[in-house]
Amino acid sequence: MKPHGLSHAFSSGGPLWLGLVFFAVCAAVGWSYAFYVKWTVKSSRLPQREEYPRVQEDIEASGLYIDSFPGSVLLLDTLGALLQANQEAIAQFGDSIGAILRHPAARGALSAALRAEYSSDEHVPPVCSTTFTLDVPITRTMFVALRRIPGAKKQHDRVLVLLADRTEAHALDRMRIDFVAHASHELRTPLASLSGFIDALRNGGSNTDDAVRAQFLDVMAQQSARMKRLIDRLLYLSRVQAHEHQKPRTLVDVSDLMAVVLDEVAPRFEGEGYALKFDIEDELFIRADEDELVQVILNLIENALRYGKRDGHLLSVTLQARRAVPQDDRWPTENGVVLSVKDDGRGMEAHHLPRLAERFYRVADAVQTGRTQGTGLGLSIVRHIVDRHQGRMHIASAPNQGTACLVWLPPPNTEHGTERNTSSAGLVGSAEGDVI
Structure with a gap:
C-alpha cells in the first residue's frame, strides 16, 4: 500500500x-x-x-480624603460641577462657593487646568491658579488653585480646587498705604500749629508774658490731644477694615448691648444737662460683634452731642431698638432689627448727606459749635462696621429739625448679603419734613 x-x-x-x-x-x-x-x-x-485611581476612589467613596486637607478644598467634574466640598470650605465660604466657581476668572483657570498637558517625568498635571475680586455677598479677594486628577478614563477626570481668602492680606496692604496718606494729610495742621507756638515761645524767651505763655501751652495741649484722637481713630478704622469681610456669628441680645451703651453715656448726659430718652423692645437678637456695635451707637451719640446743639434749645437725644417695620422700603426685608439715634438739634442741609460717611468730611457750619473739633472719621467707622454686619444705614436731616441715624441689621437666622448696598452704606437723606 x-x-x-x-x-x-x-x-x-x-x-x-x-x-x-x-x-x-x-x-x-x-x-x-x-x-x-x-x-x-x-x-x-x-x-x-x-497613580490616582485609588485617591479618586477614596474621594468619591467617603469624602474623608478631602476633609483631611487643612484648607478649603473642593472636588469638581470636568464640566465644573461641584461634587464635594470639605468642612473647612463649607464653614468659611458657605453659599458663596457657587459664586466663586461661576466667576469668569475661576472658569478660565478651570479650562486651563483641563487643557494642561504633562509628561511622564512630571507625574502630575500642573497647577493653574488665579486671583480675583468677588463682590457678592461681600467684597473678597479670592485665590483659587486647580489641579486635574486623572481618572482611569478621560471622562473620569476630576479637578481638585484649593480656595484661599486673601482679603485680609490685601486690606492690610491697602490700609498701610491709606494710613500713611491720611495721617500725613491730617497731622500736618496740628503739627504746624505746635511748631509755630514752640518757635514763638523759644524766640520770646523770658520776655513772654505768663498769660500768653499759658495760652500758647493750652493750644499746644489741644493740638496734641487732637493728634492722639486722630491716630487712635485711624488705627481703629484700619482694624475694622482688616476683618470687614468676616461676618460676625455671635448671637447678641440687643437689650444687653443697649445697656452697655446707656451705662457709658448716662453720666455725660447728666453732667452736661442734655435729655436722654430710650425705647428698647424686648426679645431682639442679632448676629453681631457686640463691641463694634457699641462703638457704632457711641459714635452716633457723639455726633448728636457735638453737632446738634443750638442756642437756647435743650438738646434731646432718643435711643431706640425695635423690629423693622413691615413694608419699609429703606430695608431689604421686613425682618431685622433697627437701631436708631435721633436728636432734635440743628440738623443739616441735604447736600451734606451723601458725603457724611467719607473720611475726614465735616459739616462746615456744624464745626462752629464751640465743641472740640472731631476727626471726621466717626461715620466712616460706622459705615465699615455696618458693612461687616451686612446691614444698611439711613440718615435723614433737616435744618433746625434734627437728625435721625438708623442702622438696619439682618435677622440672626438668615444670610443677608446678595442685596448688600456698597455705596456709602446706604446713606439716604431728607431736607424737609419732620425727621424725628
Whole structure:
C-alpha cells in the first residue's frame, strides 16, 4: 500500500514537514512580539493615569480624603460641577462657593487646568491658579488653585480646587498705604500749629508774658490731644477694615448691648444737662460683634452731642431698638432689627448727606459749635462696621429739625448679603419734613 502523503512527508523528511515547522515558529514569534508591543505601550501609558485611581476612589467613596486637607478644598467634574466640598470650605465660604466657581476668572483657570498637558517625568498635571475680586455677598479677594486628577478614563477626570481668602492680606496692604496718606494729610495742621507756638515761645524767651505763655501751652495741649484722637481713630478704622469681610456669628441680645451703651453715656448726659430718652423692645437678637456695635451707637451719640446743639434749645437725644417695620422700603426685608439715634438739634442741609460717611468730611457750619473739633472719621467707622454686619444705614436731616441715624441689621437666622448696598452704606437723606 502506498503510504499517506503526510506520513510519507514525515517519514521521508520531505519539505512539507519543514514548512509546517517554520510556519509554527513564525506564528509563535509574531504573537509573542505583538503581545510584547501591546504590553510595552500599555505599561508606558498607564502610570500617568493609574497613580490616582485609588485617591479618586477614596474621594468619591467617603469624602474623608478631602476633609483631611487643612484648607478649603473642593472636588469638581470636568464640566465644573461641584461634587464635594470639605468642612473647612463649607464653614468659611458657605453659599458663596457657587459664586466663586461661576466667576469668569475661576472658569478660565478651570479650562486651563483641563487643557494642561504633562509628561511622564512630571507625574502630575500642573497647577493653574488665579486671583480675583468677588463682590457678592461681600467684597473678597479670592485665590483659587486647580489641579486635574486623572481618572482611569478621560471622562473620569476630576479637578481638585484649593480656595484661599486673601482679603485680609490685601486690606492690610491697602490700609498701610491709606494710613500713611491720611495721617500725613491730617497731622500736618496740628503739627504746624505746635511748631509755630514752640518757635514763638523759644524766640520770646523770658520776655513772654505768663498769660500768653499759658495760652500758647493750652493750644499746644489741644493740638496734641487732637493728634492722639486722630491716630487712635485711624488705627481703629484700619482694624475694622482688616476683618470687614468676616461676618460676625455671635448671637447678641440687643437689650444687653443697649445697656452697655446707656451705662457709658448716662453720666455725660447728666453732667452736661442734655435729655436722654430710650425705647428698647424686648426679645431682639442679632448676629453681631457686640463691641463694634457699641462703638457704632457711641459714635452716633457723639455726633448728636457735638453737632446738634443750638442756642437756647435743650438738646434731646432718643435711643431706640425695635423690629423693622413691615413694608419699609429703606430695608431689604421686613425682618431685622433697627437701631436708631435721633436728636432734635440743628440738623443739616441735604447736600451734606451723601458725603457724611467719607473720611475726614465735616459739616462746615456744624464745626462752629464751640465743641472740640472731631476727626471726621466717626461715620466712616460706622459705615465699615455696618458693612461687616451686612446691614444698611439711613440718615435723614433737616435744618433746625434734627437728625435721625438708623442702622438696619439682618435677622440672626438668615444670610443677608446678595442685596448688600456698597455705596456709602446706604446713606439716604431728607431736607424737609419732620425727621424725628
